[in-house]
Amino acid sequence: xxxxxELAARAAxxxxxxQVRGLREAIALMQHEADQGQLPTQGDRLFHVxxxxxxxxxxxxxxxxxxxxxxxxxxxxxLGSHFENVDSWQLAIAEHRAVVDAIAAHDADAARMxxxxxxxxxxxxxxxxxxxPTAAPRGPRKKETTP
Numbered sequence: 023x024x025x026x027x028e029l030a031a032r033a034a035x036x037x038x039x040x041q042v043r044g045l046r047e048a049i050a051l052m053q054h055e056a057d058q059g060q061l062p063t064q065g066d067r068l069f070h071v072x073x074x075x076x077x078x079x080x081x082x083x084x085x086x087x088x089x090x091x092x093x094x095x096x097x098x099x100x101l102g103s104h105f106e107n108v109d110s111w112q113l114a115i116a117e118h119r120a121v122v123d124a125i126a127a128h129d130a131d132a133a134r135m136x137x138x139x140x141x142x143x144x145x146x147x148x149x150x151x152x153x154x155p156t157a158a159p160r161g162p163r164k165k166e167t168t169p
Contacts, residue, residue: 023141025086026070030121030137031130033076044072045122049115056111063094069118073125110147117143 033041052065067090074086117140124132 023138025082025089026073026141027134027137029074029077029082029086030125031134033073034125034128034130034133037076037125041072041076042122042126045069045125048072049118049122052111052115052118056108056115059108061106062111062115066114066118067091067094073121106148113147114140114144 037045048065048069050065051068052062055062055065067087070090071083071087074083077083117136120136121133121140124136
């Protein structure tokens, strides 16, 4: 979150119109994938990669792509098939649009906040149906006595 939020803010300060169009194309790909009943991971990856590429820093690009690819490993894909659906991805697509709108307006603070909101809400959606651990009872334990 620290990296991607700051990258969105930097993109808002530096992205030109063709780069913003590239972000909108990535969202269109996400929407197309979702409309086809697929998880829109290609468009999602393209969106996040295009934001980091705007920074012009090869190290950051490598870090973000590796983090993204690690998040979408086979185990994540299996988990995602249980916890993600068309409705959850429609919410994510709307959040991506809010990030692009802030970037297109060259509003770094709004871009940072929109990305933060997206990442937080994505995490919350993904983990919403995970079972919460049951808290252990608190208080003094009964002293065991031996006969």
